[in-house]
Amino acid sequence: MKEPTIPSPSSSAPRSTGTGRTRAKAILVGEHAVVYGEPAIALPIASLPMRATARREDGPLMLESVLYSGTLADAPEQLAAPRAAVEATLDHLGLPHTGIVLATESTIPAARGLGSSAATAGALALALADLAGRTLTPQEHFDLVQVGERVAHGNPSGLDARTTASTEPVWFQAGEIRSLDLRLRAHLVVADTGVHGRTRVAVADVRSFLERHPARGAELIAELGQITRDAVDDLALDRPRELGARMTRAHGALAELGVSSPELDRLVGAALAAGALGAKLTGGGQGGCLLALAADTTSAGTIAAALRRAGAARTWLHRTDARHPAAPAQVSLG
Ligand code: MEV
Numbered sequence: 001m002k003e004p005t006i007p008s009p010s011s012s013a014p015r016s017t018g019t020g021r022t023r024a025k026a027i028l029v030g031e032h033a034v035v036y037g038e039p040a041i042a043l044p045i046a047s048l049p050m051r052a053t054a055r056r057e058d059g060p061l062m063l064e065s066v067l068y069s070g071t072l073a074d075a076p077e078q079l080a081a082p083r084a085a086v087e088a089t090l091d092h093l094g095l096p097h098t099g100i101v102l103a104t105e106s107t108i109p110a111a112r113g114l115g116s117s118a119a120t121a122g123a124l125a126l127a128l129a130d131l132a133g134r135t136l137t138p139q140e141h142f143d144l145v146q147v148g149e150r151v152a153h154g155n156p157s158g159l160d161a162r163t164t165a166s167t168e169p170v171w172f173q174a175g176e177i178r179s180l181d182l183r184l185r186a187h188l189v190v191a192d193t194g195v196h197g198r199t200r201v202a203v204a205d206v207r208s209f210l211e212r213h214p215a216r217g218a219e220l221i222a223e224l225g226q227i228t229r230d231a232v233d234d235l236a237l238d239r240p241r242e243l244g245a246r247m248t249r250a251h252g253a254l255a256e257l258g259v260s261s262p263e264l265d266r267l268v269g270a271a272l273a274a275g276a277l278g279a280k281l282t283g284g285g286q287g288g289c290l291l292a293l294a295a296d297t298t299s300a301g302t303i304a305a306a307l308r309r310a311g312a313a314r315t316w317l318h319r320t321d322a323r324h325p326a327a328p329a330q331v332s333l334g
Pocket of ligand 1: 027030031032033034035113115155156157158159160199203283284
């Protein structure tokens with residue numbers, strides 16, 4: 001694993017329009033345990049991009065998005081996180097809180113554990129920096145997105161902020177990322193239960209489990225951390241079967257911590273019955289999405305079809321060795 005390079009901040013002339021790009025993320029292993037200092041592995045999903053623009057136009061600060069169009073000050077509660085990140089970014093860049101129209105375009109489903117809030121905040125921060133003729137360092141960008149993430153779910157590890165800004169899979173621990181040696185040639189089926197995930201509640205429920213059952217709670221968090229450490233070798237040594245088994249074990253540990261749901265358990269079972277090498281919830285849980293690991297394209301198609309028959313609202317396919325040459329990193333991992 002190598003250290004990320006941090007580009008130095010630079011500036012050019014302010015523009016009339018700025019653009020920012022991020023993408024959805026899927027946590028392969030390590031969610032929830034990462035809040036307690038354990039590592040996690042997460043993948044940016046290039047097929048679910050987020051694009052934001054910022055343009056100068058007289059009048060109040062406006063937002064145009066699928067969820068809401070109007071003044072940012074009147075945006076609904078659902079957009080409180082990106083709003084907080086935008087306000088922090090304007091202050092950071094010395095831009096006025098007026099005379100700008102922000103717009104987002106994305107197919108990332110909201111509240112499904114795929115990082116839509118961090119991706120939205122991150123793309124808007126980049127668009128505003130571009131408008132101001134500035135480049136944000138990875139740390140500046142991270143800090144601004146985290147302002148929103150704190151509003152979204154209280155005590156964010158920073159995994160979503162880092163992964164949605166990255167174009168490569170990442171190893172994440174204690175706020176820092178490293179790139180991974182990834183030689184695994186397999187396919188992930190991402191499936192949406194159709195039920196809103198509840199990251200804030202799920203994070204609070206894990207905390208309450210740890211308070212009520214400190215010994216068992218500590219064992220489960222440590223087990224999830226070990227699964228992530230072992231998964232690094234599976235990715236480097238192309239061991240899909242071993243990785244799949246670890247993913248299913250991680251689902252069991254997460255379920256015991258109280259963050260699965262009947263829909264997630266049912267769809268994990270359906271994926272395994274359809275030949276998945278492993279399956280688990282991804283992200284905050286209690287709804288949202290799951291990941292199933294498939295050995296090849298044919299098996300991925302069979303699993304995706306089985307998941308839809310079993311009630312998944314949507315499925316996406318993602319190659320584990322996918323790179324993102326078409327998506328230039330605005331925040332680089334090096
Ligand atoms: C949410 O995508 C991931 C969690 O681990 C929370 C966090 O890392 O902040 C559940």
